[in-house]
Amino acid sequence: MRAAxxxxxxxxxAGQIFAKRRGLDPQYAGSWQYYEHGLVPGNEQIQxxxxxxxxxxxxxxxxxxxxxxxxxxFNPYVGKRGSSSRGVQSALEALGGRCNRSPVGV
Numbered sequence: 001m002r003a004a005x006x007x008x009x010x011x012x013x014a015g016q017i018f019a020k021r022r023g024l025d026p027q028y029a030g031s032w033q034y035y036e037h038g039l040v041p042g043n044e045q046i047q048x049x050x051x052x053x054x055x056x057x058x059x060x061x062x063x064x065x066x067x068x069x070x071x072x073x074f075n076p077y078v079g080k081r082g083s084s085s086r087g088v089q090s091a092l093e094a095l096g097g098r099c100n101r102s103p104v105g106v
Contacts, residue, residue: 001077004034037077040070 007014019029040046046066053059072078 001038001075004038005036007032008034008036037080038075039072039077043067046070 014032015029016026018024019026022029035041035045043066046069050059050064050066050069054061054063
C-alpha cells in the first residue's frame, strides 16, 4: 500500500523507474493511478474491469462476479480517516469506456 500511495503522489518519477526497470524509452513511460491506500471502492469499479475483459473475449459473461476477486477485509486503512474513493472515482470516470484493451498482466 505504501508503494501504491507513493506512486500516486509521484507519477513522473514512478514512470521513469518503471521505464528503467523494463528497459523502455522513458519518453513513452507513463504512470498509473492506484486505489487510494489499496482500498477498492466497491463492486462497480471491479465490474468495469470484468466487463472490459468480457468485451475483449478474455472472460465469459457471468464467469466471475466482482465480489469473487477482491476484498478490503484485510486492509488496515478500511474506515480510517483520510481514506476515500474520490480520487479513484475521478480516475475511473476519466477512463470511462475509452480503454479498449485489457490491462497489462490481467
